[in-house]
């Protein structure tokens with residue numbers, strides 16, 4: 274059986290729900306010592322058969338100094354899985370800057386706040402695996418999710434640079450790109466309401482997103498993809514989750530932008 278090649282100390286953000294929770298539990302079931310964090314979690318400790326452990330702590334990834342301090346106090350950081358995130362929906366024209374800032378604070382700066390001290394710990398020990406949870410929306414921009422897509426495109430750029438910079442220190446970086454996944458993400462989405470001229474558009478696009486997510490893959494399937502990366506010394510740069518999304522990404526790469534945008538508009542916007 275293949276072994277995790279990075280080490281047993283695993284740090285997971287957004288570990289109280291959905292993809293983060295599934296990752297935290299799967300790594301603990303595989304015998305790892307997992308520390309999971311989120312804002313609204315009970316502080317618990319659970320032992321697993323096979324010697325693994327899951328410790329849950331309260332931490333808001335937007336609080337940079339607290340995150341640095343927290344990560345520097347961990348016994349070790351061999352694998353970091355950065356899942357904490359949320360989505361805002363609204364028209365690109367009118368989404369207010371407070372909503373955009375919140376989106377970036379959590380998805381981009383929150384990930385950055387956690388990634389930086391983890392990278393320092395990994396560099397010190399000469400090995401490590403950084404796994405950023407991006408999205409298919411970080412490869413194609415979705416109408417009415419411009420700010421969410423922007424936050425995930427930003428994570429693609431960040432992770433690509435990290436991969437190049439940290440390779441010589443034995444540290445690997447991968448961005449995992451889930452498509453629709455059935456989690457608490459749908460209920461946590463913040464949607465701009467009452468926008469002049471956009472109510473029908475928002476209704477169609479947000480109800481499609483919600484329906485697709487709730488009929489989507491299980492968070493465990495994402496966790497299994499993440500776990501498989503820990504078995505590879507040289508993991509790929511970016512990994513869409515599931516055959517259907519791998520195929521979609523391949524096809525979209527071959528399409529002219531105009532055709533790609535026509536298809537996405539048909540999917541998410543009223544005629």
Ligand SMILES: NC(=O)c1ccc[n+]([C@@H]2O[C@H](COP(=O)([O-])OP(=O)(O)OC[C@H]3O[C@@H](n4cnc5c(N)ncnc54)[C@H](OP(=O)(O)O)[C@@H]3O)[C@@H](O)[C@H]2O)c1
Pocket residue numbers: 286287288289290291292293310311312313314332333334335356357358359360379383406407408409450451452453454455456457458459461486489492
């Ligand atoms: N579900 C999908 O269809 C889908 C598709 C593609 C990508 N993704 C990405 O997958 C990641 C995980 O989302 P999910 O689908 O598993 O949603 P979820 O079930 O809502 O989980 C989100 C997690 O992030 C935590 N979180 C949110 N803000 C935080 C903050 N400021 N500090 C610390 N933790 C915070 C939440 O816990 P607290 O509320 O307790 O803080 C929760 O544990 C996100 O980055 C999302 O963008 C999801």
